Amino acid sequence: MTSVDVAVVGGGYTGAVFAIHLSRLAGRPLDIAVVEPRKRPGCGVAYDTDDPDLRLNAPLPVHFVYPDAPDHLSDWYADQGCLARDPGALAADGSIYMCRGDFGRYVEEQFRAHVDGNPSGSRLRHVRSRALAAHRTPDGYRLDLDDGRTLSAGLTVLASGYDCPRAPPPFDGAVSGHAGFIADPWDTARIREIPADARILVLGMAQTASDVIAILLRAGHRGSIAAVSRHGLYPRRRPPAIPGAVPDVMERVVRPVSLFTAAHGRHESVRGLLRTLRSEVRRAEAAGGSWVEPFGDLKDSVWDLWPALPLAEKRRFLRHLRAWYDVHRFQLPPQVDSRIAGAEANGQVSFEAAFCVSAACDGGALSVTLRRRGGRECHRKAFDAVVNCTGPDMQPDRSNNPLVASLVACGYAAPHPAGVGFSVDDECRAIGGDGRADPHLRIVGPLTYGAFADQQGAAFIALRLHRIMPGIAASLNR
Numbered sequence: 001m002t003s004v005d006v007a008v009v010g011g012g013y014t015g016a017v018f019a020i021h022l023s024r025l026a027g028r029p030l031d032i033a034v035v036e037p038r039k040r041p042g043c044g045v046a047y048d049t050d051d052p053d054l055r056l057n058a059p060l061p062v063h064f065v066y067p068d069a070p071d072h073l074s075d076w077y078a079d080q081g082c083l084a085r086d087p088g089a090l091a092a093d094g095s096i097y098m099c100r101g102d103f104g105r106y107v108e109e110q111f112r113a114h115v116d117g118n119p120s121g122s123r124l125r126h127v128r129s130r131a132l133a134a135h136r137t138p139d140g141y142r143l144d145l146d147d148g149r150t151l152s153a154g155l156t157v158l159a160s161g162y163d164c165p166r167a168p169p170p171f172d173g174a175v176s177g178h179a180g181f182i183a184d185p186w187d188t189a190r191i192r193e194i195p196a197d198a199r200i201l202v203l204g205m206a207q208t209a210s211d212v213i214a215i216l217l218r219a220g221h222r223g224s225i226a227a228v229s230r231h232g233l234y235p236r237r238r239p240p241a242i243p244g245a246v247p248d249v250m251e252r253v254v255r256p257v258s259l260f261t262a263a264h265g266r267h268e269s270v271r272g273l274l275r276t277l278r279s280e281v282r283r284a285e286a287a288g289g290s291w292v293e294p295f296g297d298l299k300d301s302v303w304d305l306w307p308a309l310p311l312a313e314k315r316r317f318l319r320h321l322r323a324w325y326d327v328h329r330f331q332l333p334p335q336v337d338s339r340i341a342g343a344e345a346n347g348q349v350s351f352e353a354a355f356c357v358s359a360a361c362d363g364g365a366l367s368v369t370l371r372r373r374g375g376r377e378c379h380r381k382a383f384d385a386v387v388n389c390t391g392p393d394m395q396p397d398r399s400n401n402p403l404v405a406s407l408v409a410c411g412y413a414a415p416h417p418a419g420v421g422f423s424v425d426d427e428c429r430a431i432g433g434d435g436r437a438d439p440h441l442r443i444v445g446p447l448t449y450g451a452f453a454d455q456q457g458a459a460f461i462a463l464r465l466h467r468i469m470p471g472i473a474a475s476l477n478r
């Protein structure tokens with residue numbers, strides 16, 4: 001058994017950034033192990049790619065590892081000559097939408113630089129393994145790894161990110177085993193293997209669906225691509241940026257009271273928030289602006305607005321408004337957006353608000369019955385491939401990640417009552433089944449959605465880690 005001070009489970013963006021910041025702030029040399037089965041630490045699901053079509057969904061300055069050094073990434077990008085290698089990163093409005101793979105390379109390099117040396121003299125290492133289960137010990141947790149090793153740590157940090165989307169009904173039965181059903185939309189190699197003339201159904205219309213469509217189009221796909229979702233909401237088109245107007249996220253988020261609350265007072269209902277937002281959008285449009293600025297003020301205030309909402313309001317938002325919020329929140333890189341718009345204009349790609357009523361295997365094809373939103377009539381269509389882009393699964397109590405399942409089963413960490421992610425306190429300490437915050441277990445990143453709601457974008461994850469790290473470092477001094 002190996003003993004360390006800190007075991008970070010999951011070495012995607014969140015786990016790597018956590019380890020980097022801890023090694024910078026720790027008051028004594030710590031032994032920090034980042035358990036991550038991928039070869040490249042720092043990349044995770046979003047950035048472990050070299051696909052040229054997968055770009056960051058917002059301009060370069062809105063992504064960082066060091067919130068207090070916002071130019072660090074732009075300097076690295078320039079030093080590496082990334083733009084010369086990838087001129088397509090430059091959008092018409094002058095913003096840079098870098099490849100997600102380049103961003104992953106940047107985070108990986110930062111992590112490796114801190115393995116080589118860091119301000120606290122900590123030992124930082126990448127343990128290439130997968131954690132299967134956790135057991136509480138008198139002074140922390142012991143983790144079982146999939147290579148038979150065990151790791152015990154005073155502090156365990158769960159940064160295991162997203163679970164692959166779950167096959168939704170009616171694709172969750174026999175159909176899920178059909179060769180044409182692609183359950184994992186992040187398996188881009190599999191997407192590229194789809195025959196060029198296949199008729200494709202994409203379940204979902206958000207960012208992952210756009211990634212899949214962009215990959216298919218670049219690969220020269222000739223067959224039809226139909227994307228369907230229940231709401232029929234497609235990510236909003238991004239108006240051209242005003243030069244020099246990329247907001248300083250740190251300045252907008254690290255403040256005593258959020259911009260939205262400072263301007264409009266405290267809101268305790270989703271309806272009230274929506275009403276205020278709508279009136280701000282009307283005001284902006286009357287003055288020649290657009291929805292982007294008022295929505296941006298709301299988005300950059302979620303850290304303050306969400307915790308103030310009663311539980312019933314949080315559930316209401318998740319049930320009725322999340323899809324609407326997400327299509328404004330997660331816009332597409334313009335390069336991807338315009339390629340898809342071109343294919344939509346020539347009829348190859350279509351978007352439809354529809355329910356999949358039934359699905360059946362039909363030889364080499366999948367026969368799917370669809371019902372248009374608001375309509376009664378059904379129509380049946382045959383597809384050669386169906387790609388599941390319905391979004392990551394965020395419910396720990398039905399997770400297929402064995403470690404997450406073990407934390408829930410043992411009551412070490414309780415699912416958030418809003419129904420997404422885990423319950424944690426302000427400092428990301430896991431709240432167990434007994435309702436108590438556990439100083440030996442922290443949960444960070446997207447798995448804290450229920451508690452913070454804004455832990456999906458890289459900047460917001462880094463900002464929260466920046467905010468809680470002094471307290472974590474101090475707790476490890478004792």
Ligand SMILES: Cc1cc2nc3c(=O)[nH]c(=O)nc-3n(C[C@H](O)[C@H](O)[C@H](O)COP(=O)(O)OP(=O)(O)OC[C@H]3O[C@@H](n4cnc5c(N)ncnc54)[C@H](O)[C@@H]3O)c2cc1C
Pocket residue numbers: 009010011012013014015035036037038043044045046047055056057058063100129130131132159160161162207208401402403404444445446456457458459461
């Ligand atoms: C397709 C996609 C595109 C995105 N694009 C953007 C973008 O452009 N800009 C932006 O700001 N945000 C984007 N996001 C949001 C993005 O998720 C966050 O920016 C951030 O990358 C989340 O990282 P993470 O490390 O928490 O999760 P993940 O990327 O899911 O990484 C978690 C890691 O944990 C490991 N792991 C899981 N379970 C275990 C275990 N039991 N033991 C050991 N290791 C384990 C996995 O192997 C994985 O590498 C995107 C998300 C997705 C899914």
